[in-house]
Amino acid sequence: MKLHPSEIIKKKRxxxxxxxxxxSFLLDGFLQGQIKDYQIAAFLMAVYFQGMTxxxxxxxxxxxxxxxxxxxxxxxxxxxxxKHSTGGVGDKTSFLLVPLVHNVCRRLxxxxxxxxxxxxxxxxxxxxxxxxxxxxxxxxxxDLEMETAMGLLDRNGFFMMGQTADLAPADRLLYAxxxxxxxxxxxxxxxxxILSKKLAESLDGIVLDVKFGSGAFMPEFSRAQTLAHALxxxxxxxxxxxxxxxxxxxxxxxxxxxxQLEIEECxxxxxxxxxxxxxxxxxxALAGQMVCLASRGKLSPEQGRAECEQxxxxxxxxxxxxxxxxSQGGRWKEFKAQRYALGGRPRVSLISKHSGYLxxxxxxxxxxxxxxxxxxxxxxxxxxxLNVGVEIRRKVGDKxxxxxxxxxxxxxxxxxxxxxxxxxxxxxxxxxxxxxxRWVEEVIDA
Numbered sequence: 001m002k003l004h005p006s007e008i009i010k011k012k013r014x015x016x017x018x019x020x021x022x023x024s025f026l027l028d029g030f031l032q033g034q035i036k037d038y039q040i041a042a043f044l045m046a047v048y049f050q051g052m053t054x055x056x057x058x059x060x061x062x063x064x065x066x067x068x069x070x071x072x073x074x075x076x077x078x079x080x081x082x083k084h085s086t087g088g089v090g091d092k093t094s095f096l097l098v099p100l101v102h103n104v105c106r107r108l109x110x111x112x113x114x115x116x117x118x119x120x121x122x123x124x125x126x127x128x129x130x131x132x133x134x135x136x137x138x139x140x141x142x143d144l145e146m147e148t149a150m151g152l153l154d155r156n157g158f159f160m161m162g163q164t165a166d167l168a169p170a171d172r173l174l175y176a177x178x179x180x181x182x183x184x185x186x187x188x189x190x191x192x193x194i195l196s197k198k199l200a201e202s203l204d205g206i207v208l209d210v211k212f213g214s215g216a217f218m219p220e221f222s223r224a225q226t227l228a229h230a231l232x233x234x235x236x237x238x239x240x241x242x243x244x245x246x247x248x249x250x251x252x253x254x255x256x257x258x259x260q261l262e263i264e265e266c267x268x269x270x271x272x273x274x275x276x277x278x279x280x281x282x283x284x285a286l287a288g289q290m291v292c293l294a295s296r297g298k299l300s301p302e303q304g305r306a307e308c309e310q311x312x313x314x315x316x317x318x319x320x321x322x323x324x325x326x327s328q329g330g331r332w333k334e335f336k337a338q339r340y341a342l343g344g345r346p347r348v349s350l351i352s353k354h355s356g357y358l359x360x361x362x363x364x365x366x367x368x369x370x371x372x373x374x375x376x377x378x379x380x381x382x383x384x385x386l387n388v389g390v391e392i393r394r395k396v397g398d399k400x401x402x403x404x405x406x407x408x409x410x411x412x413x414x415x416x417x418x419x420x421x422x423x424x425x426x427x428x429x430x431x432x433x434x435x436x437x438r439w440v441e442e443v444i445d446a
Contacts, residue, residue: 003021003022003025005025005026005029005035005039005043006039008022008025008026008043009039009042009043009046012043012046012047012050013046013049013050014050015050017052017053017055017056018056020059020063023056023059023060023063024063026040026043027060027063027064027067027170030170030173031067031169031170031173037177040174040177041177041181044174044177044178044181044183044186044189045181045183047183047186047188047189048182048183048186048189051186051187051188052188054230054233054234056188057188057191057192057230057234058233058234058237058238060188060192061191061192061195061196061199061234061238062199062238063170064168064170064171064174064192064193064196065168065195065196065197065199065200067168067169067170067171067196068166068167068168068169068170068200069146069166069167069200070167070199070200070201070202071117071146071149071150071153071200071201071202072146072150072202073202077113078112078113078114078115079109079113079114079115079204079205079293079294079296080114080115080116080117080201080202080203080204080205081101081114081115081116081203081204081205081206081207081290081293081294082116082117082118082119082198082201082203082205082206082207083097083118083206083207083208083209083286083290084194084198084206084207084208084209085208085209085211086194086208086209086210086211086216086217086218086224086227087127087129087211087216087217088127088211088213088215088216088217088249088252088253088363089127089215089249089252089253089257089363089364089366089367089370090252090253090254090256090257090262090279090363090366090392091127091209091211091249091253092133092253092254092262092263092265092266092279093209093253093279093282093283093286094118094120094130094160095130095133095134095262095263095266095321095324096266096269096270096279096283096287096321097116097283097286097287097290098116098118098158098160098320098321098324099270099317099318099320099321099323099324100270100283100287100308100311100312100317101114101116101287101290101291101294101308102114102116102156102157102158102320103311103314103316103317103320104287104291104304104307104308104311105291105294106157107307107311108291108295108299108307109294109295111157112154112157114157114294115153115157115158116157116158117149117153117158117159117201117202117203118158118159118160118161119161119162119163119167119197119198119200119201120134120142120160120161120162121162121163122162127215127217127367127376130160131160131162132259132384132386133259133262133263134160134263134325134330135259135386136259136260136262136263136335136386136387137263137325137330137331137332137335138330138331138334138335138338139329139330139331139334140325140328140329140330141328141329142160142161142162142328143161143162144159144161144162144164144328145164146164146166149161152327152328155327156323156324156327158324159327159328160324160328161328163197167197167200168196168197168199168200170196171192171193171196171197174189174193175193178193185217185218187223187226187227187230188230190227191227191230191231191234192234194231195231195234195235195238198235198240199238199240203240204240204241204293205240205241205242205290205293205294206235206240206241206242206243206293207242207243207244207245207286207289207290207293208228208231208232208235208242208243208244208245209244209245209247209282209286210224210225210227210228210231210244210245210246210247211224211246211247211248211249212224212225212246212247212248212249212441213248213249213250213363214249214250214362214363214364214365215249215250215251215252215362215363215364215366215367216249216363221246221441224246225246225442225444228244228245228246228442228444229244229444231244232244232444232445241293243289243292243293243301243443243444243445244443244444244445245282245285245286245289245440245442245443245444246440246441246442246443246444247282247285247439247440247441248437248438248439248440248441249363250360250362250363250396250437251278251360251361251362251363251366251395251396251437252361252363252366252367252390252392253276253278253279253282254276254278254279254392255274255276255279255391255392255395256389256390256391256392257366257367257370257389257390257392258370258375258386258387258388258389258390258410259375259384259386259387259389260335260338260339260386260387260389261389261390261391261410262389263335264339265279266321267318267321267322270312270317270318270321271318272312272313276395277395277436278395278437278439281439281440282439282440284305284308284309285301285305285439285440285443287304287305287308288301288302288303288304288305288306288308289301289304289443289445290304291303291304291305291307291308292304301443301445345387345410345411345412346410346411346413346414346415347408347409347410347411348408348409348411348418348419348422349405349406349407349408349409350405350406350407350408350409350422350425350427351403351404351405351406352394352400352401352402352403352404352405352406352427352429353402353429354400354402354429355400355401355402355429355431356399356400356429356430356431356432357397357398357399357400357429357430357431357432357433357434358394358395358396358397358398358400358406358427358428358429358434359396359428359429359430359434360396360426360427360428361392361394361395361396361406361407361425361426361427362425362426362427365424365425365426366390366392366407366425368424369390369409369421369422369424369425370388370389370390372417372421373385373388373409373411373415373418373421374388374412375388375389385412387410387412388409388410388411388412389409389410390407390408390409390410391407391408391410392406392407393405393406393407393408394406394407395436396434396436396437397433397434397435397436397437400429406427407425409422
């Protein structure tokens with residue numbers, strides 16, 4: 001039977017499930033230029049309103065993954081594990097997880113038995129991107145050829161790179177259309193976008209950090225929960241062991257927001273100099289799950305976490321962190337020299353008008369502050385200032401005195417609108433004591 005794009009679109013518009021043959025026809029035709037952008041845009045809008053079944057979502061993710069190449073596997077005895085976050089304000093756990101989980105797995109399971117291939121993206125709007133933060137270290141490159149990336153994986157046991165033209169090319173093309181057709185926030189399309197890239201990593205296991213709250217891509221807990229269930233279900237259908245954590249993003253994660261500042265915070269964290277409780281809790285929860293998966297069920301998440309807590313007390317994890325940058329061209333000594341220059345940069349503070357306890361420091365408004373000062377991008381083509389950011393002085397639950405700073409803005413140069421932008425940061429101070437937030441709300445492992 002001859003397939004026609006309009007008939008397939010009409011079928012989905014009416015809420016019917018599509019077959020693998022129909023979905024393959026649409027995607028292959030689009031990639032080959034036989035089906036036009038406007039036809040795929042209509043299909044995406046139909047999916048946005050009518051959704052996809054679990055089976056359709058899995059097929060679509062698999063087709064997108066197989067539109068390109070996958071990382072080559074040599075030794076089937078190795079375990080390849082990664083973590084993916086849906087993003088948020090101050091989310092910097094990837095930089096801590098790679099050296100921490102690598103060192104723990106090397107100690108427990110032997111050198112080269114566990115690999116961490118991490119393919120990440122850039123930031124958009126009020127959330128920072130992993131690749132942008134990595135490039136705050138002078139010389140670091142995330143633009144790797146496949147041969148180079150695999151060499152790093154063999155030698156170091158990890159790499160951090162961006163999506164290449166050959167990895168899930170359908171995802172890049174479809175995301176560009178989703179971005180301009182207001183169909184980004186659609187669970188089946190999000191699932192297929194995320195997993196098409198992760199399946200291309202040839203993973204054995206993945207831990208998913210699905211965020212909810214004001215600073216999350218998907219603020220509502222129920223929708224984030226739906227996304228987490230869909231991601232784990234499709235991953236398991238593709239024989240990838242998966243666990244999802246639903247983590248809170250109502251206030252920024254950690255003490256610092258901004259590219260250079262967040263890398264600094266990670267170095268301080270691993271050196272044991274400053275560990276914000278929320279960042280520590282989310283990092284250890286994710287790390288424990290990654291070690292559990294890598295153990296192939298021999299260790300529980302709690303045991304994996306305990307091993308990671310023990311590893312954090314060792315100097316070696318900071319050494320591996322620095323190696324992560326230097327092995328991809330990063331000049332760590334130059335970065336360290338830059339951070340001391342921050343003390344001389346312009347700073348402006350957000351001053352509390354009342355005494356009491358901090359009840360709210362809205363993550364989204366903090367993220368937008370950094371973005372509007374040049375530290376974020378509204379389009380993928382926008383340039384960013386890697387040096388601007390925010391240092392948070394008080395976290396939710398902390399006692400506050402009137403006249404104290406809640407956060408300090410670090411600027412590259414004086415900014416004429418900084419006072420106006422600061423006034424848009426939403427916070428609340430209450431007279432009664434405030435309970436500190438629970439950062440990990442739920443774990444989905446079945």
